[in-house]
Amino acid sequence: MVSFKKPNLDSFQKRIHIATLFVTVCFALLGVRLVWLQLIQHGRYSLLAENNRIALVPAPANRGLLIDRSGIVIGRNYSALTLEVNAEEVKGNIDDLINQLSEVIQISPRDRRNFKRSLEDSRNMGTFPLRSMLNETETARFMANRYRFPGVDIRARSFREYPYNELASHLIGYIGRVSQKDKERMQAEIGDAKADDPDALQTSFLPGIQYVGKIGLEQKYESVLRGVPGYDQVEITAGGRPVRTLSSSPSIPGKNIVLSVDIKLQYLVEQLYGNFRGAFVAIEPQTGDILAFVSKPNFNPNDFVEGIDAVTWKELNDSPSKPLYNRPLKGIYPPGSTYKPFMALAALENKKRTPSQTIFDPGYFDFGNHTFRDDKKGGHGTVDMQKSIVESCDTYYYMLARDMGVDMIAKFMKPFGFGQITGIDLEGEAKGVLPSTDWKKNTFKKPEQQKWYEGETISLGIGQGYNAFTILQLAHAMANMANNGVVMKPHLVKAIEDPFTRRRELTTPKESYRIDLNPENIAVIKNAMIEVNRSGTSAAAFQGADYVAGGKTGTAQVFSLNSKEYKHGATAEFLRDHALFIAFAPADKPTIVIAMVVENAGFGAQYAAPIARKALDYYIDGKWPKEIPEWKRAP
């Protein structure tokens, strides 16, 4: 049995002392804890509290304008009220939300498709436009119902707009929403830039970048056009509600780019092509300015800005005429007879022919046990160099090719840019093929294929065989000849303009290099080409022109432009020859050269040369063809 002390005052007071001690220890514990949190860990928690309360709200920068050489704006921005959804704040089903919203504001199936597509593309991060161009009634109706839709708001936003729709779409390209991939790439770029610029904090503000150029000049000049997004430092609550703006860093608008392209010429040529497919490049030879860069058919870049809808996308992709294909940049064609002036110049420079030296053309040329036929039955008879160009005599060039050999031809053609990257300011340029023994050795796998056969040289003379060039290369080569061997890099943009001061900074590349050519030899070729337009294959097209222009027609057998895919949807039409044409004018001091192809049109003289004539009439004389609607400046 345990015995207990009588609970007297002494015992009680002892326990009170112990209780006091206990309380003291506990309070000391709290004191230590508070000292730990408020003194030792103060820095860390201050930082956490700052991070808690401050959010950066992006202020996107205005994108630079696209301006043609005469000041016409072909890529611009407009501001519109937009219904925006913050994907992170939306709880529950997106479809339900849109259904509820569509009771208040009209939302088309297309809006819905675009919105869901951009959501998927960006993995539900950020704010996305659901409906743009809200009118006053719609805005008011939404504001009255706003409380029902957390995470949905109306904002004024800047949109990209291409006022002339399809016009020049392949050179402009388009912008689209930043994808996860774009973001990662930009992050890497910024990381590099930051390494040597400690003030680069602003450029790292990726959330402010919502759109990037996807193709065309929009892509190539992305860093110029984009500008630097700004941001507001906003104090927010735990729920993300903004309370006040602490500071803001204004955005810096992107710079405008001034194109070397004459948009009216571009428009005219696109109209002249009508329903024909093809490519057309016009260059100012002294500068390398590209004056027109046509790819037909084209597409409407406005469809892509807010994410193209699936139906339109499928249409564009499935169309056998390939409207998304940038023909002058990527399409490779045999140059056909347009190659002949270059071959003739090669012969003169390499002293394989003199201008007056003649050959006899019986209508064919035998090499080994193969007969190469001339277009003209019975042949052109006695042919000198000028006649060979004016009448486009094949036999003359079969012989010439044989006499020069593949490597001499390749060596001469290379500096002109055939089968070489021109370096134009667009991504994805095709290289084409300038055949040579080395090229064959490097291209094929089997030893018997790697060997160059003499017989393969013959058809190179008339621009067939392995020859495969882009229209851009052909125009570039024409420009180089017209410019007497001075090579200027072709480019679509000639200046960068400051949006405030309007000060322009030229970006035009200087002379790249000079091809050492005898001026007399060039004169011979140019005169022959002038004669082509006077009495040769394109004489009909150039009848009555009040300027002198040189030209050369060509007809190329179809084999090159994505031939595999073409076979798939092949119709008789797709097997017809391509009509080609090259030209320079005015002859004494060319200000424009042209290279063009009209796909599956047949003879160059009939389909290509008339288009070139009208383009030159407009560019040199300002004459507008009656059948083409007048150029109208966009509102």
Next chain:
Amino acid sequence: MEKSPLKKIRSLLLRFSSGLDQRLGLILLCLAVMGFCTFLSASQGTPVSIEDELRNLALSFVVMWIVSRIPPKWLELAAVWIYGLGVALLVAVAAFGLIKKGARRWLNIGVVIQPSEIMKIAMPLMLAWYFQKREGIQKGWDYGIAGVILAIPVFLIARQPDLGTALLVFAAGMYVIILAGLPWKWILPFIGVGFFGIVLIVIFGNTICAPDITWPFVHDYQKHRICTLLDPSSDPLGKGFHTIQSMIAIGSGGLLGKGWFQGTQAHLEFIPEKHTDFVFAVFSEEFGLVGNLILLALFFALIKRGLAISAGAPNLFTRLLGASVTMIFFTYAFVNIGMVSGLLPVVGVPLPFISYGGTALVTLGFGAGILMSIHRHRRLVQS
């Protein structure tokens, strides 16, 4: 001779405060003023009004004043009745109480009351009464009976479930039992087991907090609270969010604090229950370590004074009652600050005289009134 109005008021005040313990009164006044100042900042953005808080504070002091006038003898006589009423109400709650948020804690008797609150005072009253009755003839089984008196309401409250209140009521009773002379050889093993248990939880926290492990006698959400305490970052947006955010508030306050009304954590809605249970986080953020140490010093002074009053009390009933009430103040303050600063699990305990809340203020006023009454009647009882 005509008295001036000023003198009239002075004599009136003197009459009302006569017999009140001035030191205790001053400490409570300081706490109430600090509480009111913190409330002004903490209640920003909440629906409660300044009038409500002023009314609650006034009510608390009125209750204190009234109770201080009640002779301890009356309390002794009423002890069994109050206890009995409390238990009856708890049984009624268990039978047909209101269910809110999954707990059956409330009773609708015209107004909605929470009977477990009554127990916080009724428990020490009852046990002090019991030990007073057994004074001088205490036997071992007296502690057993005291244990049963303690266990019944604690069990009923824990079943509601309301573990926080159950623990507070249990603590209030245990203070009486221990102070009444519970032998050390009975106390120490419990302290040992408790200490050992805490060490085990801290060491094996990860294992026992695994989602598929269920703890005996403990609800899942209660287990969750203890587990998030061990590692708040394990649930940063859920239960741990509160603890993390209140720790950020305290820590970012630093030595001198961000200043009155300047707490970003508090004013930007990062602190849950910022004017009630988590008001200490707001106070800490705005007044810093210096403010906190002053607050702790005030609480310490309050407890010291309460214990001193109890030590000087004339009989066992008043001694046990006074000391127990004082220790309840301590428990409130310690558990609340410990919880807000991330030392203890989150249980709903207000910070005495600082947290907003009518019931708690009235209960605390009642307790303070008891201490005042003991002090006031110390000689009366003796004689």
